[in-house]
Amino acid sequence: MFGRNKPIVFDPYARQRSRSWMPRWLVLLLVGTVAGAGGVIYLQEKHLPPRLSPSESAALRGAFDKAEAERQRLQGELAQAQKQLSAALADNKSLGTELATLKSTAQSLHADVASLVDALPPDPRDNGIEVRAGRFEAGANALSYDVVLTRPRGASRPTQGVLQLTLAGESAKGGAGNVTAKALPVSIGHHEIVRGTVPLPEGFRPKQATVQVLDREGGRSLGMRVMLVK
Template sequence: MFGRNKPVVFDPYGRRRSRWRMPSWMVWLLTGTIAGIGGVIYLQERHLPPRLSQADSAALRNAYDKAESERQRLQAELASTQQQLNAALAAKKTLDAELAASRSATQDLRADVATLVDALPPDPRDNGVEVRAGRFNASGNTLAYDVVLTRNRAGAKPMTGVVQFVVAGESAHGGPNTVSPKPIPVSIGTHEIVRGNVALPEGFKPRQTTVQVLDREAGRSLGMRVMLVK
């Protein structure tokens, strides 16, 4: 009765003021966002590999840089090796061509030698092995020789034997003497050229050489011929 009178608000429409409510689309948006973030966190923690720390990332980067540097080094070595291989192949091709030319020249030379041997005068003794020609030159205490041997009935397989020289001449004291150097092994196909030199005694003067072809040392005679020493 004696209190203060409160103002009376007049609302002609008689409506009450309602509270603000969040729209449903925003509720769904926030719910989806939270669910997505939670799903990502769940996958990272449960199924995906653990995330690297800064130190692990730096170590991984260093390892990658080293691997890349090694790859580049190996690639450079591979290129260098490829160049060396190409050079070796080119050199081999050149050597093959030179070898083929050398073989062709050797075959031609053998054919020429065979032709010259056929043109030599025959051995008058007509043995199984003929001494077709020979040259003996004395110089000091050395006797140089070149002897051409042929076979009348040469087979596919070469025949082995020895050549024995018996050198006749004058000794240092002026009397006659003979020298028989060590036998020389030979292998005779259709023809064979024996070339070399033998040592003579001091002061010995050779006059002639008997060429003996034997099947072995001190064995059966296959051919013989006497030739002068120049």
């Protein structure tokens, strides 16, 4: 109020100059945008992988589609393989059950056979190896046989030996004749049923069979029995 009065300068162009200058924030925004775009271009050109051309993009897309189709095919095959595996496991389980049943049946039959063998008449000779029973059936050119051998219980290992069968009978000319079969290896635990066939000369009619168990071919006798051929 009491100060000195300052002169007022009249400038008719001052308002026009102030309106033509951009605000500082806008200048900074533009500068930042340009710098960011330049940085992106620099990184893309110098450090990032090169951009793909349209043909390269199409080839990459085709390769991706092919890989996807292959993946789906392999996935389908995997599902099929898993299905087959499940079926195989189910079959294996069923076979395991059947095998267990067969084993049980076999054990039961073995016990039944052992009981039947024990009920057979004893060997009169009472040897270490007993010939408990025999069945002989003569045909035109061969004789089939079944022989039941036993040994006393309690032995830890089966007895190894050979079965020697000698047939006595009538030859085609009417005289007496003998046929000796080839020795057959045997392993005798509690009991052993030996089956086989003996070739016969033409016209030979067997009457009796001598069953011998030897420790080896031509060796020591472990048991022997003479039986009729019917």
